Amino acid sequence: MSTNCLIAATFLLGAVNAHAASQTMDKIKSTGTVTMGVRESSIPMSYTTGDSRFDGYHVEVCRMILADVKDKLGLSTLRINYQPVTSQNRVPLVQNGTVDIECGTTTNNTARAKDVGFANTLYVEEVRIAVKANSGITSIAQLAGKKVATTTGTTSVQLLRKHEKANGVNFDEVFGKDHADSFLLLESGRADAFVMDGSILAGNIANSKNPKDYKIVGEVLATEPIAIMVPKNDPEFKAAVNAAIAKIVTNGNMPKLWNKWFLGPIPPKNIVVGLELSPATKNAWANLNDKPAEDYNKK
Amino acid sequence: MFLDLGVFCKNTLDGEAVDHCFSALFGLAQNSDPSYLDWLMKAWGWTLAVAGLGLIIALFLGVVMGTLRTLPITTSLNRWLIRISTTWVELFRNIPILVQVFLWYHVIPSFVLPLKSLPSYWLVSIALGFFTSARIAEQVRAGIQALPSGQTAAATALGLTTAQSYRYVILPMALRIVIPPLTSESMNLIKNSSVAFAVSVPELTLFAMQAQEETSKGVEIYLAVTFLYALSAFAVNRVMTLIEKRSRIPGFIVSNDASLAH
Numbered sequence: 001m002s003t004n005c006l007i008a009a010t011f012l013l014g015a016v017n018a019h020a021a022s023q024t025m026d027k028i029k030s031t032g033t034v035t036m037g038v039r040e041s042s043i044p045m046s047y048t049t050g051d052s053r054f055d056g057y058h059v060e061v062c063r064m065i066l067a068d069v070k071d072k073l074g075l076s077t078l079r080i081n082y083q084p085v086t087s088q089n090r091v092p093l094v095q096n097g098t099v100d101i102e103c104g105t106t107t108n109n110t111a112r113a114k115d116v117g118f119a120n121t122l123y124v125e126e127v128r129i130a131v132k133a134n135s136g137i138t139s140i141a142q143l144a145g146k147k148v149a150t151t152t153g154t155t156s157v158q159l160l161r162k163h164e165k166a167n168g169v170n171f172d173e174v175f176g177k178d179h180a181d182s183f184l185l186l187e188s189g190r191a192d193a194f195v196m197d198g199s200i201l202a203g204n205i206a207n208s209k210n211p212k213d214y215k216i217v218g219e220v221l222a223t224e225p226i227a228i229m230v231p232k233n234d235p236e237f238k239a240a241v242n243a244a245i246a247k248i249v250t251n252g253n254m255p256k257l258w259n260k261w262f263l264g265p266i267p268p269k270n271i272v273v274g275l276e277l278s279p280a281t282k283n284a285w286a287n288l289n290d291k292p293a294e295d296y297n298k299k
Numbered sequence: 300m301f302l303d304l305g306v307f308c309k310n311t312l313d314g315e316a317v318d319h320c321f322s323a324l325f326g327l328a329q330n331s332d333p334s335y336l337d338w339l340m341k342a343w344g345w346t347l348a349v350a351g352l353g354l355i356i357a358l359f360l361g362v363v364m365g366t367l368r369t370l371p372i373t374t375s376l377n378r379w380l381i382r383i384s385t386t387w388v389e390l391f392r393n394i395p396i397l398v399q400v401f402l403w404y405h406v407i408p409s410f411v412l413p414l415k416s417l418p419s420y421w422l423v424s425i426a427l428g429f430f431t432s433a434r435i436a437e438q439v440r441a442g443i444q445a446l447p448s449g450q451t452a453a454a455t456a457l458g459l460t461t462a463q464s465y466r467y468v469i470l471p472m473a474l475r476i477v478i479p480p481l482t483s484e485s486m487n488l489i490k491n492s493s494v495a496f497a498v499s500v501p502e503l504t505l506f507a508m509q510a511q512e513e514t515s516k517g518v519e520i521y522l523a524v525t526f527l528y529a530l531s532a533f534a535v536n537r538v539m540t541l542i543e544k545r546s547r548i549p550g551f552i553v554s555n556d557a558s559l560a561h
Binding site for chain 1: 311312313332405409419496497499501505508509511512513515
């Protein structure tokens with residue numbers, strides 16, 4: 001009897017799952033709207049250009065993806081609601097269905113993959129070192145005994161700790177409350193270097209008073225795949241997103257998007273981020289995959 | 300909702316479990332990597348150090364400035380001392396504490412160069428101490444002014460100078476009266492010390508923000524940090540209550556039960 005119950009329950013669960021497989025697509029089709037999670041200040045990946053408008057590399061990719069989804073569902077119009085998210089709430093908001101597709105700067109890792117799904121990676125972040133151009137520092141080994149700034153609540157803090165332990169190089173760590181504070185530490189001479197994601201370093205340098213006074217130097221300390229986040233257990237929606245991504249890549253649009261957001265002047269202030277395309281990102285385009293960060297750092 | 304307290308026994312480098320939770324701190328396991336519990340204790344130590352240093356500065360300056368504000372306007376020196384202490388109070392209690400911390404860390408050292416070599420926890424303690432001293436000064440002033448004017452008159456009649464009447468008559472009475480609000484200020488100072496994370500002091504708030512990102516165990520981490528803040532503030536409360544009881548003069552201040560006063 002209990003076995004029968006179990007079998008029945010399994011079938012029921014299977015049925016529920018089968019239905020859940022297209023939950024996001026059903027919702028988009030029936031309401032004609034979709035909610036995109038965006039970041040407010042992650043230049044140039046995803047940021048606000050004022051007046052509740054959002055733009056950026058990942059936001060533009062997501063708009064292309066959603067245009068494909070719209071065609072696939074046979075909708076004539078698809079309204080996009082932009083929902084600003086933070087590092088703290090982005091995973092729960094995708095999990096509970098408030099956000100259908102998150103287009104920010106989320107690292108794809110195994111811990112998060114338990115709660116949400118990730119589309120194929122289109123941007124591989126590299127943790128780098130920013131220093132004053134006249135400091136003469138060119139590698140992490142030269143930072144021994146120097147003050148190294150990084151931002152509280154980021155993976156870079158743990159990365160520096162691991163590096164210190166592994167190589168016996170001792171830094172004097174100083175922590176900024178946010179990226180702007182960490183950059184101020186470098187600017188005001190309270191730190192000799194700022195260790196952080198390359199795009200954040202490039203963005204802060206581009207925004208500074210004299211961008212020429214700073215440069216990004218040295219080896220890549222870590223690589224992390226940054227991916228578009230989608231609800232878990234919705235293979236149909238994820239497949240549609242990945243199909244759209246594959247189409248953008250095969251059409252040869254990715255280098256154009258890169259040039260637009262990372263090398264050209266971007267709205268609203270026409271600053272130039274100036275981050276060259278890395279071999280790791282190029283490789284991700286050539287071999288589309290949704291591998292988590294853990295796979296990147298194995299080597 | 301299950302709490303996974305095992306997170307505190309994890310290594311801060313690779314997230315593996317460690318043999319002894321307090322491995323690094325008490326040297327139970329030689330050369331082993333620190334656990335999150337070790338880090339939490341270290342962070343607590345920083346919170347207490349910053350708050351303790353700030354409290355010493357705040358109590359000293361608060362009593363001095365509060366006393367100066369009540370000086371009789373008899374000489375031009377007194378008039379200047381009153382002006383200085385009034386400016387002090389209005390300056391430091393009207394600027395938000397986080398702004399003051401930033402001023403002490405980023406702005407003032409670029410004008411006063413020797414401050415650049417001062418470690419950041421000193422600068423935060425100064426900021427916290429000055430901010431709280433302005434508030435304590437007002438309480439001390441209130442305490443002094445609450446004394447019946449006959450006290451000062453009697454001191455003068457005895458032939459005491461102004462300094463002597465403050466030393467032997469006014470302050471000993473006034474400071475006893477203001478112990479309850481001083482207790483609140485001291486407890487506030489512990490909680491306000493959480494702004495120290497903004498200028499790179501590795502205290503409890505910084506630990507919470509960093510460790511919850513690394514372990515994804517925000518609930519457990521924040522619960523532990525909340526508990527330690529509450530415990531620290533409550534310990535201050537108990538010490539102050541003890542001082543209040545010990546220093547009480549029977550029959551002077553009418554008080555039914557001091558422990559209910561907070």
